[in-house]
Amino acid sequence: MAKVGNYISEAFGELKTNVTWPEWAEVQRLTIIVAVFSILFALATWGVDVVFAKAIAGFFSWINS
Template sequence: MANIVNYISEAFEELKSNVTWPEWSEVQRLTIVVAVFSIVFALVTWGVDEMCAKSIAGIFNLIKS
């Protein structure tokens, strides 16, 4: 148990002393970039899904007819 507590305290010390944290403005800018990319990727995925669904429905309609 002492090893776990020692590991956690050393990890926090590492975060405080050796990690370079970005400025708040950079965090905001990169958050917006990630949000925009996520929305664009979701829309592209939705569009490809709709095209595949319509294609499969069209093929089944040709087979059924």
């Protein structure tokens, strides 16, 4: 159990001393960019889903008629 505690302690020490953290303004800017692209990707995925659903429904209604 001491090994786990030592590992966590060393990990936090590494994060405090050796990691270069971005400025808060950059974090906000990049968060907005990620959010916008996530929304765009979700809308594109939804659009493709709607198109394929209509195509499949049209295909099956064509077969059944």
